[in-house]
Amino acid sequence: MEHREIRKLLETEIMDGPERVELLAVEQELNDYFKSQPSEIFRNQLKSHLLEEARKYSSSNRTGRFWLYPAVAMVAVAALVVIAFIKPTFMENLPKVVPEQQLVDKIADTQLVALQEINENSVVNEPENIENNENIKNEIVNESKVGGILARVKARVADSKSFLVADNSGTLDLEGKGDLGSTETPVNITRGNTEGALGIMSDPGSQAEKQLTSSRFSDPSRNFQITTSSFPKSGQVKAFQDRGRLLNAGDLQKLAAIFGINQAMVLSSDGAEYRYFGNSKTLTLFNGQVPTTVYYTNQSTRKAANQVNQAEALIQARKLLSALECFNPGLYTLKNTVVSSENYQFIFYLQVDNHPLTGPEIRVKVNRQSGEVDEFYGTMHNFEVLGEYPLITVEQAINKLLQNASPAINNSIGSDASKIPIKPAEKIVVEKIVLIQDYQLNHNREAITIPKYQLSGKLADGSSFEAQVEAIE
Amino acid sequence: MQPFSQEDDLIKLAKKDPDAFGELYELFFKPVYRYVYGQVRDHSETQDIVSETFIKALKAINSYTPTGKPFIVWLYRIAKNTTIDHFRRANREVDVNWLEIVSTDNGLEQVEHRYWLDQAMQHLTEDQQKVIRLHYLEDMKFKDIAKATNRTEGAVKAMALRAVGRLRLVMGKEGVTYGA
Numbered sequence: 309m310e311h312r313e314i315r316k317l318l319e320t321e322i323m324d325g326p327e328r329v330e331l332l333a334v335e336q337e338l339n340d341y342f343k344s345q346p347s348e349i350f351r352n353q354l355k356s357h358l359l360e361e362a363r364k365y366s367s368s369n370r371t372g373r374f375w376l377y378p379a380v381a382m383v384a385v386a387a388l389v390v391i392a393f394i395k396p397t398f399m400e401n402l403p404k405v406v407p408e409q410q411l412v413d414k415i416a417d418t419q420l421v422a423l424q425e426i427n428e429n430s431v432v433n434e435p436e437n438i439e440n441n442e443n444i445k446n447e448i449v450n451e452s453k454v455g456g457i458l459a460r461v462k463a464r465v466a467d468s469k470s471f472l473v474a475d476n477s478g479t480l481d482l483e484g485k486g487d488l489g490s491t492e493t494p495v496n497i498t499r500g501n502t503e504g505a506l507g508i509m510s511d512p513g514s515q516a517e518k519q520l521t522s523s524r525f526s527d528p529s530r531n532f533q534i535t536t537s538s539f540p541k542s543g544q545v546k547a548f549q550d551r552g553r554l555l556n557a558g559d560l561q562k563l564a565a566i567f568g569i570n571q572a573m574v575l576s577s578d579g580a581e582y583r584y585f586g587n588s589k590t591l592t593l594f595n596g597q598v599p600t601t602v603y604y605t606n607q608s609t610r611k612a613a614n615q616v617n618q619a620e621a622l623i624q625a626r627k628l629l630s631a632l633e634c635f636n637p638g639l640y641t642l643k644n645t646v647v648s649s650e651n652y653q654f655i656f657y658l659q660v661d662n663h664p665l666t667g668p669e670i671r672v673k674v675n676r677q678s679g680e681v682d683e684f685y686g687t688m689h690n691f692e693v694l695g696e697y698p699l700i701t702v703e704q705a706i707n708k709l710l711q712n713a714s715p716a717i718n719n720s721i722g723s724d725a726s727k728i729p730i731k732p733a734e735k736i737v738v739e740k741i742v743l744i745q746d747y748q749l750n751h752n753r754e755a756i757t758i759p760k761y762q763l764s765g766k767l768a769d770g771s772s773f774e775a776q777v778e779a780i781e
Numbered sequence: 782m783q784p785f786s787q788e789d790d791l792i793k794l795a796k797k798d799p800d801a802f803g804e805l806y807e808l809f810f811k812p813v814y815r816y817v818y819g820q821v822r823d824h825s826e827t828q829d830i831v832s833e834t835f836i837k838a839l840k841a842i843n844s845y846t847p848t849g850k851p852f853i854v855w856l857y858r859i860a861k862n863t864t865i866d867h868f869r870r871a872n873r874e875v876d877v878n879w880l881e882i883v884s885t886d887n888g889l890e891q892v893e894h895r896y897w898l899d900q901a902m903q904h905l906t907e908d909q910q911k912v913i914r915l916h917y918l919e920d921m922k923f924k925d926i927a928k929a930t931n932r933t934e935g936a937v938k939a940m941a942l943r944a945v946g947r948l949r950l951v952m953g954k955e956g957v958t959y960g961a
Contacts (some may be wrong), residue, residue, distance in 0.1 A: 314941045334949045342917035344815040362799030496893050626800045
C-alpha cells in the first residue's frame with residue numbers, strides 16, 4: 309500500500325498556487341522514479357550477458373569478413389613483386405621475419421645491455437635515490453583512503469628487496485603476500501579468520517561465554533532493524549578459491565604489449581617480481597603470488613591537442629580492461645570515478661558469480677590531455693568453484709554475529725574503521741544489504757572467497773557502520 | 782546540456798567495440814527499464830522485456846542510422862514492439878497509445894525529467910536522501926522513518942519538505958519546469 313505522506317503534506321502545507329503545482333509535480337516524479345527502480349543484481353546480470361553476446365556477435369562478424377584478408381594479402385604481394393622488379397634493392401631492405409623462438413632468444417640476449425641502461429636511467433632502485441624511496445614511504449603514511457592501495461604498491465616498487473608492505477593502519481605483511489587489493493580490510497586478510505577478515509570480531513570464547521552472550525541477544529530484531537527489502541532471501545551461492553595465475557615469459561611479453569611496451573624490453577627478476585621499461589613506461593608485476601599484482605605507470609610527455617572527456621576516458625579504461633580479460637576474465641563494474649585536473653581515475657571491482665568481489669580493486673587513471681592510461685593497478689585471479697551452499701537468511705546471519713562472545717561491528721567503512729562492541733539494547737538500523745564475495749586468505753594461506761552479506765546503515769548515535777556477516781552456514 | 786550528449790560517440794564505438802555497447806547499456810538501461818515498467822507495472826515481466834529489448838538492440842546496432850532524433854527513441858521503439866509481442870503472447874491488452882507517447886516531444890521531456898531528477902538527488906544531504914528513499918522505496922510512514930532514524934516525526938516531515946523543495950530548485954536550474 310502506498311502511503312504518499314509527502315504528497316499529503318505538500319497538499320496541506322503549501323498554499324501558493326504555482327509553487328504547489330511544481331512541488332506536487334516533483335513529488336509525482338519522485339514516486340514514479342522509485343516505483344520503477346530496477347534491481348542492481350538484474351542490471352549487472354543483464355550487462356554481463358549482453359557483453360558476452362556482444363563479443364560473440366563481434367567475433368562472428370569478423371569471421372564473416374575473413375575472405376578480405378587473403379585478398380588484401382594477394383594484392384600486397386603483387387605490389388611488392390612489381391616494385392622489386394622495378395627496384396631490386398628494395399627487397400634487401402625489407403625487415404626480416406623472425407620466428408617467435410628467435411625473438412625470445414634475441415630479447416634474452418639484450419637483457420644484460422638493457423639492464424645496464426636501467427641502472428643508468430631508472431630512479432626506482434638506485435642507491436642514491438634512497439632519499440626518494442624514503443619520501444615515497446613517507447607519502448604512504450599520508451595517503452588518503454582512496455590512494456591507499458596505490459601507495460602500498462609504490463612502497464613495494466620502492467623497496468622491492470624486502471617486500472615489506474605498510475598500509476595506512478600500520479599493518480605489516482612480512483611475506484609480501486597480503487592484501488594488495490583493498491584498503492577496506494588491510495588487517496584482516498592475513499588473519500585467516502573468515503569473520504575477522506570482514507571486521508566482525510570473531511573471538512570464539514568459551515562455551516559459557518557463548519551461552520551468556522546468546523541469552524543477552526536472544527532477539528536479534530531488538531538490535532537490528534532492517535529498512536530495506538532489496539536483498540536475496542534464499543537460494544544457492546558459490547564459494548571460490550583463487551588458484552593464482554602464473555604468467556610465463558610469453559604471457560609477460562603479451563601483457564607488456566597490452567600496455568604499449570613493445571620495444572626490446574627488460575625483464576628484471578627479483579624473486580617473483582618483474583619489471584618492464586620502455587618509453588617512460590614502467591610495468592611491474594608481482595608474479596607467482598596469489599593474486600598476481602600488476603602496476604603500470606606512464607610518465608611520457610602529454611600532447612594538449614587530444615583532450616578527452618570523461619566518456620572517452622572511460623572507454624579508454626574499458627579497452628585496457630577488455631585487453632586484459634584474456635589474463636583476468638570477468639565482469640568489471642565501475643564503482644567510482646575520481647576526477648582531478650590531470651586525470652580521470654576509474655575504480656572498478658570484479659564480479660564473481662554476479663556478486664561484487666570485495667578486497668581487490670582495479671584502478672585505471674586516464675590522462676585528460678592525451679587520453680592515455682597514466683596508471684593502472686590491478687590483481688589477476690583464477691577462480692575455481694569450491695562448492696555451492698544454501699544461503700542463510702539475513703536474520704540468521706545477524707544471529708550468528710550475535711552468537712560471538714563479543715559481538716562487534718565497524719564504526720565506519722575503510723582502513724581507519726575501528727570495531728565497536730554491540731550493546732544488548734542498542735538499536736542498529738540496516739539500510740542496505742548486498743550479497744558479496746569476500747576475498748581473503750584462510751589459515752592455510754589459500755585465497756578464497758566467502759559469500760557474505762554486507763550490511764550498512766546507522767548506529768543509534770547517527771554514525772555510519774558497516775558489517776559483513778557470512779551468508780552460508 | 783542534454784542528458785545523453787555523449788551518445789553519438791558511444792554509438793559509433795559500439796558498432797565496432799562490444800565494450801562500448803556496455804557503456805551504451807549503462808547510459809540507457811534505466812530509462813528503458815522505467816519506460817517498460819510504466820506499462821507493465823511488474824518487475825519480473827519488465828526484466829524479461831528489457832532483456833529482450835537490449836539483445837535486439839545489440840543485434841541491430843550496426844544498422845542504426847541517426848535520424849535526428851535521440852538514440853533513446855530508437856531503443857523505445859524496440860522496447861515498445863517487444864512489449865506488444867510480450868502482451869500478445871500472454872493474450873493481454875496493451876495500451877499502445879501510452880507506448881506511443883515516448884516518441885513525441887512530451888515523452889522525451891519525461892525522459893529528461895527523470896535524468897535530471899537522478900542528478901538532483903545527488904544534491905540532497907545524506908539524511909534527506911535517506912528520508913526520501915525510506916518513504917518511496919521502502920514505503921515507510923513518517924513515524925516509522927522517525928523511529929528508524931532516531932528523530933522526531935516533525936523533524937522527518939521538515940526534512941522531507943526541504944528535500945522536495947531542493948529537488949525542485951536544482952531541477953529548475955537545469956531548465957526543468959512544470960506548467961502550472
